[in-house]
Amino acid sequence: MINKQRIIDRFISYITIDTQSDPESQTTPSTEKQWVLARKLADELQEMGMTEVSIDDHAYVMATLPANVPHQVPVIGFISHFDTSPDFNATDIKPQIIEDYDGKDIVLNEEKNIILSSEYFDDLKQYKGQTIITTDGTSLLSADDKAGITEIMTAMQYLIDNPEIPHGKIRVGFTPDEEIGRGAHKFDVEKFGAEWAYTMDGSQIGELEFENFNAAKAIVKVRGKGVHPGYAKDKMVNSQYIAVDFINSLPRLETPEHTEDRQGFFHLSSMKGDVEETLLEYIIRDHDLGHFNARKEMMQDLASEICSQYESDCISVEITDQYFNMREKIEPVMHIIEIAKEAMKEANVEPLLKPIRGGTDGAQLSYMGLPCPNIFAGGHNFHGKYEYVPVESMQKATEVIVKIAEMTSMKYK
Numbered sequence: 001m002i003n004k005q006r007i008i009d010r011f012i013s014y015i016t017i018d019t020q021s022d023p024e025s026q027t028t029p030s031t032e033k034q035w036v037l038a039r040k041l042a043d044e045l046q047e048m049g050m051t052e053v054s055i056d057d058h059a060y061v062m063a064t065l066p067a068n069v070p071h072q073v074p075v076i077g078f079i080s081h082f083d084t085s086p087d088f089n090a091t092d093i094k095p096q097i098i099e100d101y102d103g104k105d106i107v108l109n110e111e112k113n114i115i116l117s118s119e120y121f122d123d124l125k126q127y128k129g130q131t132i133i134t135t136d137g138t139s140l141l142s143a144d145d146k147a148g149i150t151e152i153m154t155a156m157q158y159l160i161d162n163p164e165i166p167h168g169k170i171r172v173g174f175t176p177d178e179e180i181g182r183g184a185h186k187f188d189v190e191k192f193g194a195e196w197a198y199t200m201d202g203s204q205i206g207e208l209e210f211e212n213f214n215a216a217k218a219i220v221k222v223r224g225k226g227v228h229p230g231y232a233k234d235k236m237v238n239s240q241y242i243a244v245d246f247i248n249s250l251p252r253l254e255t256p257e258h259t260e261d262r263q264g265f266f267h268l269s270s271m272k273g274d275v276e277e278t279l280l281e282y283i284i285r286d287h288d289l290g291h292f293n294a295r296k297e298m299m300q301d302l303a304s305e306i307c308s309q310y311e312s313d314c315i316s317v318e319i320t321d322q323y324f325n326m327r328e329k330i331e332p333v334m335h336i337i338e339i340a341k342e343a344m345k346e347a348n349v350e351p352l353l354k355p356i357r358g359g360t361d362g363a364q365l366s367y368m369g370l371p372c373p374n375i376f377a378g379g380h381n382f383h384g385k386y387e388y389v390p391v392e393s394m395q396k397a398t399e400v401i402v403k404i405a406e407m408t409s410m411k412y413k
Contacts, residue, residue, distance in 0.1 A: 002154060002158060002395045002398045002399055002402075004131070004391055004392075004395060006154060007150060007394050007395055008097065008133070010150045010153060010154060011143075011146060011147065011150040011389075011391075011394065012133075014037060014040075014082075014142075014146040014149055014150060015093050015095060015141060015142045015143070016093055016095075017033075017036050018033050018084070018090055018091050018092075018093075019033060019034045019036070019037050019082050019083050019084045019090070019176075020033070020084045020085070020086055020090040020091070021034065021085075021086055021177045021178075021179050021180045022086060022180070023086060023180040028058040028059070028176060028177060028182065028185070029058065029059045029083065029176035029177055030083075030176070030177050030180060030182070031083075034083055034176045034177075035059055038055055038059040038060075038082060038174065038176065039055065041061050041082065041149065041153070041174050042054075042055040042061050042063075044153065045063040045153075045156075045172070048153075048156065048157050049160050050063040050064060050065055050160075050172070051063070051064045051066055052064040056186075056188070058176065060173065060175055060176070060186065060187060060188070061082075061173065061175075062171065062173045062191065063171070063172050064169060064170070064171055064172075065156055065160070065167070065169070065171075065172070066169060067167065067168045067169045067409075068163055068166060068167060069166045069168060069409050069413075071412065071413055072168075072412065073167075073409050073412045074168065074194075074195040074412065075168065075169045075170070075171060075193055075194045075195055076168065076169075076170060076194055076195065076196060076197060076198075076404070076405070076408055077172065077173060077194035077196070077197030077198070077370075077372075078152045078155070078170070078171075078172050078197060078198055078199075078200060078401055079172070079173040079174070079175065079197050079198070079200070079361060079362070079365070079372065080146075080149045080151075080174055080175075080199065080200050080201060080377070081145045081174065081175045081176065081177070081178030081183045081201065082145070082146065082174050082175070082176065083176050083179050084140065084142040084144075084146075084179065085140060085142075085144065085179040085382070085383040087140075087383040087384070088139065088140045088383055088385065089138060089139045089140065090140055092138075092139065093135065093139045093140070093141065093142060094135070094136040094138070094139070095133050095134070095135065095141065096108070096133070096134045096136055097131065097132075097133055098131065098132040098133075098134060099131050100129060100130075100131070101124075101127055101128055101129065101130055101131070101132045103118060103124070103125050103128035104118055105118050106118075106124075106134055106388075108135060108136055108137035108385065108386075109136055109137030109138065112138075114137030114385060116134060116386055116388065121380070121381060121386060123204060123380055124380075124388075127392070127393075130390045130392045131390065131392065132388050132389070132390050132391070133388060133389050133390075134387075135385050135386075135387055135388070137385050138385065139385065140382070140383055140384055140385065140387050141379070141387035141388065141389065142387075143377065143378070143379030143382070143387055143388075144179075144201070144377070144379055144383065144387070145178065145200070145201045145377060147377040147378050147389050147397070148199070148200030148377040148397075149200075150394060150398075151200050151377060151378075151394055151397040151398045152172050152174075152200055152401060153172075154398045155398045155399075155401035155402050155405075156170070156172060158398065158402055165402065165405070165406050166406060166409040166410065167405040167406055167408070167409045168405070168408060168409050170405055171192055171193060171194045171197070173187070173197070175361055178201075178360075181215075181322050181323070183361040183364070184364035184368065185364070187364075187365060189365065189368045189369050192370065194370060196333060196336045196370065196371040196372065197362075197365065197371075197372045198336075198340065198362075198372065198373055198374070198375050198401075198404070199360050199362040199365075199373075199374045199375070200374075200375050200376075200377050200397060200401070201360050201361070201362070201374055201375075201377055202356075202374050202375055202376035202377055203377070203378075203379060203380060203382070204376060204393070205349060205352075205378055205393040205396055205397075206344065206349050206350050206351055206352035206376055207352050207354060207374070207375070207376035208340055208341060208351050208352065208353050208373065208374070208375055208376070209353070209354060209360075209373060209374040209375075210326060210327060210330040210337055210373040211287060211326060211327035211330075211356065212287070212325055212326055212327075212355065212356035212358065212362075212363045212374075213264070213285040213286060213287055213323075213325065213359060214285070214287065214292035214321075214323070214324050214325050215283065215285055215322040215323050215324075215359055216283070216284040216296060216319050216320060216321045216322055217281070217283055217284075217319070217320050217322055218280075218281070218282040218283070218284055218317055218318070218319045219280075219281055219282075219318045219320075220243070220279070220282065220299070220303070220315065220316075220317050221277065221278075221279055221315070221316045221317075221318075222239040222240075222242045222246065222273070222277065222278040222279075222280070222314060222315050223239055223276070223312075223313075223314050223315070224236070224237040224240075224275050224276055224277065224278075225237040225275075225276070226274075226275045226276040236275065237310065237314070238275050239273055239274070239276060239277050239278040240273050240274070240278050242278070242306060242310065242314055242315065243271070243273060243278040243280055245306060246280070246302060246303070246306060246315065247268060247280070249306070250266050250299075251266070254266055255267060255268075260357075261357075262288070262355050264284075264285050264286025264287065264288070264291055264292065264295060265284075265285055265286075266282055266283075266284055266295065266299075267282060267283045267284075268280060268281070268282055269281050269282065269283055282299070284299070284319070285357075287325055287355055289324070296319050299317050299319065300317050300319075303315040303316065303317045322359065323359050323363045323364050323367075324367060326362060326363040326366040326367070326371075326372070326373070329366035329371055330366060330371055330373055333371050336371060336373065337373060339404060339408055339411070340373065340375060340400070342403075342407055343400050343404040344400055344403075346407070347396055347399040347400050347403055349396050349400065352376075356374060360374050362374050375397065376393070376397055377389075377393075377394070377397055378390060378393030378396070378397055379393075
């Protein structure tokens with residue numbers, strides 16, 4: 001049995017280190033503070049007896065658990081990211097441990113009247129009687145993805161401490177900057193040397209994901225003409241009004257708050273401007289590649305149409321692809337999904353196959369030659385003050401890692 005208190009202690013030791021990434025930075029890692037946890041992980045891997053421990057110039061950490069069986073077994077890997085989302089405060093995280101959760105609302109911060117509502121966040125109710133770790137309402141928790149790191153590290157320690165469990169060679173990897181879409185950019189797949197891997201980066205217990213959004217980022221620049229407002233008639237062109245026209249011309253119900261499952265969307269993530277220039281930042285998402293490409297074309301066509309109305313080159317749209325749906329790369333090797341499903345069932349976890357409404361390092365790694373589906377890490381409400389994780393879910397995720405290692409070894413005996 002995976003020790004519950006060790007899970008808690010390890011998890012808290014990681015989340016109290018600020019590793020927030022920075023999308024404006026051009027370095028890797030994007031923030032110096034990510035090095036603190038990267039070095040800590042490398043040291044811990046060395047201390048627990050892992051081999052081939054390395055940390056490269058960009059803070060990517062890798063290590064090996066050597067095989068303990070004589071027969072040939074494919075090398076498999078487990079991967080998590082150690083950066084934390086820049087979407088909310090990640091400094092001075094003060095976790096709260098709720099033992100024997102009663103199924104009711106949880107007061108995160110009495111002074112600020114911040115409540116984790118069991119009615120609004122109804123997933124909470126399924127964890128009645130369990131131990132839940134929450135924030136204090138002033139920060140995110142960073143269970144995304146320090147829960148995954150905790151599970152991988154604990155599983156490796158468990159396999160080392162229990163050598164009677166058969167397994168082949170296992171590689172582990174920890175990456176920076178996943179939250180800003182760069183987690184796999186400098187990942188050395190050849191050095192990692194695994195035939196396939198799993199990211200421990202999903203949400204609720206049971207999740208097993210091998211399809212995700214196709215993703216792109218769009219920068220929309222709107223140019224106007226600034227003139228003194230007292231003398232502006234027939235001369236001023238306010239870029240902000242043109243930007244509003246652009247925003248309102250996109251399908252209003254195809255936004256994150258109106259879509260689910262495999263439905264795609266346009267998401268206006270940032271807007272800033274003045275009369276002279278307005279800058280809109282969008283993310284474009286769709287599971288279907290054809291629909292994804294059509295969304296990109298729609299934005300370009302809309303810009304052209306508005307430019308023709310104003311008889312000027314007033315809008316430009318720069319679109320950059322970020323990652324693609326990993327399903328195309330996983331379907332030829334579906335046995336790696338079957339192994340994960342069987343491992344979950346062995347751990348008394350019901351597999352929950354669902355598409356990821358987001359991205360993961362695994363998507364990019366799959367296109368880099370390392371098939372890499374995603375397994376639950378256990379957390380909920382990522383990237384905000386309502387984030388929480390049940391400890392029992394982390395225990396089960398750790399057990400699933402151990403079972404995957406064992407079952408892979410047995411299947412190739």
